Amino acid sequence: MVICAGLLAAAGVRAAAFEPVGGPAASSPTAVMALSLEELLDVNVDKVYGASRYDAPASVSLVTRDEIQKQGYRSLADVMRSVNGVFVTDDRNYSYLGVRGFNRPGDYNSRVLLLVDGHRLNDNVYEQGLYGTEGFLDVDVIERVEVIRGPSSSIYGDNAFFGVVNVITRRGREVNGLEATGEAGDNETFKTGLTYGKQFTNGVELLLSGSFYDTGGEDRIYFREFNSPTNNNGVAQNADADRAWHLFGTARYADFTLGGGWSWREKTVPTASYGTIFNTDREHTTDERGYVDLKYDHAVTEAWRVTGRAAYDVARYDGVYPYAGTPAPVMNLDASRGEWLSTDWQVTGHVAERHVLIFGADWREQLQARQRNFDDAPRAVYLDDERDGRNFGLYAQAELSLRTNLLFNAGLRFDDYSSFGHTWNPRLALIYAPTAGTTLKLLYGEAFRAPNAYELYYSYPGQAKANPNLQPEEIRTYEFVWEQQLPADLRLRTAIYYYDVDALVSQMIDPNDNLAVFSNLDSVHAGGLEVELEKRLANGFAARLGYACQRTEDENTGNELSNSPEHMAKLNLIAPLVRERLFLGLDLQYYRHVKTVMAGESDDVFVTNLTLFSRPWRKNLELSASLYNLFDERDGFSASTEHVQETIPLPGRSFRVKLTWRF
């Protein structure tokens, strides 16, 4: 077997150091053409993806499949935890994403847009993307994750408020065969999965993947707020189970791609949220998500390209909440059903070989957005609200190459919603590469988040009422990005930002009737800094050291937001121990304490994860062993108002072994 190792080593530092640097000028085909054979062999083409970090009008991070494997990430939430400036909280039921200091307890993941191969995953009732085991995709079908920070409503419309997370799935032709995985860990954790991929000689390319995950969860979780003899001294026993199914597939032929999948997850909730009975395994939530998506992508001429898609989506949630009652506990059920059709079209063209124009339109028809709340026995219905609705958007963007090292990017989008009316959102960017190795970006963007069906229409007799007059939340962001290639193969990425959010949807008590209601109440502004230093070598060594600080302020009170760590630091290290065969992954995360919703303070959080990854014979077999939360950090982030707990402790130390076999 001849592998290109020898020559690579000989090529040495210069080859290893090559990365397309700078802006559009440096990643030009001429620059690439000038590289030697050895240097070309060492270009990591996954590093800069289509939406190249260097000429994108945003600060972009990538996490690849390679890192996912070597760091032992178990879910998209784990992947996001590794990204600089991002924090993910987990209330032992769902995962919540925090970006740039913003992760208000009780809000859903509706201010970051989650895409799978460009398909929008945020649902139509809560408008949220799911990231933990409740998420739509199994982590094993992910090829890479792109995290685009800052507002992108000028292209994407709703939800692209603080950022966009785009997950790209693996290609059948790269899987090229059958892969079976098995995982086991403590807390009776098992997972098994199969992935099949192939490109056939007739041109059809297929990917099919399925997995099943089951864990008993932590046997005993101690919540000090429940520490009383009637509550088992604060210990929730056997109340943390989690089970999930994931199915996903794509079929490609010529200009068409058919993609889709289905996910189902059932979680036992140990926190006794919403005033339910403590220490029972009867509180649980079930989430289901599915879609079918047909995409068309056609190059009309060499310069013009048209893409379109049509999709059908479903989302389902069922929560079972046990309340004390006589003679037996009463089961309260909270449920939602979402069903919608969507289509979107985009035309992209190169003009005069230097400028890029994009025109697009999309439309979503909600077939159903239904929310229900009822007691099982005795039967009592508190809410049964069914809505439909539609929205459409039109947008345009121009990327003008003013000089070979200076780009101007301007975009504008119009959105119209049956619920609240319309909104316009622009974005402007100036991208300058003064020298090879330096890129400067000056960015301004506006974005919106449409009020979701839950905020608009949820009500509960005697407690909460609907507010169909909600307006969208709005954000304006100013940002400066500096990317610099440094000596010793180091790469520096820095972003300084300021944002201003208006008309934030918050729950208040209406003094007239004492009912809780959502209202466009709050304004927040924040500023921050993100710095990341990265080093990659040809032998597989990769290190990312990230630091982010942010200061958020509620304009009404002058206070810092809850769940907004002022400082965060991360280290992701992959070190080859035995060339091509054994790797060590080290993942360190530090979060400074946060304010809790009870106006108290949490403790600092420091998490260490370790993974050994091995391809003992280079090919068919992959083995990994991971230790999560090595030092058993138990402090956590702020709980939400539905919790009695002030903070939710992190899951303790656990291990996992994983085996992948390729047939």
Next chain:
Amino acid sequence: VFGLVGCLCAVGAASPTEETPNKLEQQVKAAFIVKFAAFIEWPAPPAGSDTNAPFVIGVFGADPFGEEFKAAVRHERVKGRPVELRHSNKSEKLLDCQIVFVSDSEAPRLERVLANFADRPVLVVTDLPGASARGSMINFFKEDGKVRFEFNVAAAEKANLRISAKLLQVGRIAVPGRTGGRNDT
């Protein structure tokens, strides 16, 4: 919106792209194709032929490299000759090329396409899993995020092309030649 596909939109939209080959990847592959020439020996041209005639690289089928490639090779020289890029959907127009890249779009009929170049001194390059076994001389693949290539040495030998040991060393031999694949001299 969400159909941001391909390198064209990617750059402009600055938004997430999809899985389609990314711009850098295509640029790297294009650069490889040009570099390969230095490591291949073609049979001597008939006496009296123009030694300054352009070195012709053909792209057969849907062109994944685009206009940029053309611009990038404008000033390149291969074996002292200027480079000409020719794109066609008809193989007969590419018979006098020194290198032909057969695009993914031709995957279903790769054998038929290859037959058209059979016994001609044309280096056939592809980017299709399994294409080496089907007769492509150099085939790209990706490993750990980097572009790699594999050789069908026998197919090259059949076309009277000699692949230098140095190039063989940095790639993978999928189908060895009659001499056993490696020619370490």
